Amino acid sequence: MSTQRDLIEGLLQFVTLVESERKLLAADLHDQTLSDLRELARLARRLFEKPEGAMSQEVRNGLAKLIFGLEAAMDEVRRAMESLSPSALDTLGLAPAIESCLARASQTCERPFLTRFACPLRIDDINLTETEQLLIYRIVQEALNNISKHAGARFVEIVIMRKGDSVLFRVSDDGRGMTESSDLRRARGIENMRYRARLIGAELTWLRATGRRGTVVEVRVPIGRNDE
Secondary structure (H helix, E strand, C coil): CHHHHHHHHHHHHHHHHHHHHHHHHHHHHHHHHHHHHHHHHHHHHHHHCCCHHHCCHHHHHHHHHHHHHHHHHHHHHHHHHHHHCCHHHHHCCHHHHHHHHHHHHHHHCCCCCEEEEECCCCHHHCCCCHHHHHHHHHHHHHHHHHHHHHHCCCEEEEEEEEECCEEEEEEEECCCCCCCHHHHHHCHHHHHHHHHHHHCCCEEEEEECCCCCCEEEEEEEECCHHHC
């Protein structure tokens, strides 16, 4: 039993190290790549704003395309930074970070969906370690990625609630749903969700939405263990 506990502790330390590296990479993207792109966009705008006679229409059109491309590249870098290291998790906490992730998933989806977020808990009720919060966020993030890519959903809801001595995170959608049980076994993203759940002793389940199309993903996390 102690050997298994030591193994899990070692894996948690490894996950923490990996997340630290992701945070450093996000910082590098912000300090170097995004900064360089901003400077290039600033220079292109200054050139674009010169009097009409200073350049041909062809050059002006080329600058307009360059500015558009640089702004799109900056947006992609910002999305990559947020995926690598969710800023809201550090500054606002788990529940607001998940709410922000839900809104962002809808905005960036090819077919944006309606959203609802509910968390009747007080912040003090979510008594989870920093590593547990990070892994839960990653599980919810992957669930939303699956919805965006495969579900074709029109409505997605996330609810965080207390269930006995656990906190329940429920992600539900009205999309296509899981067609075959083998889908759950093969999908790499779903395996990553299971792996993260096992590391923190969480129960991860998939259910068919009651009375309608869609899927419900539930993560049940025991709390209060850190007080023992």
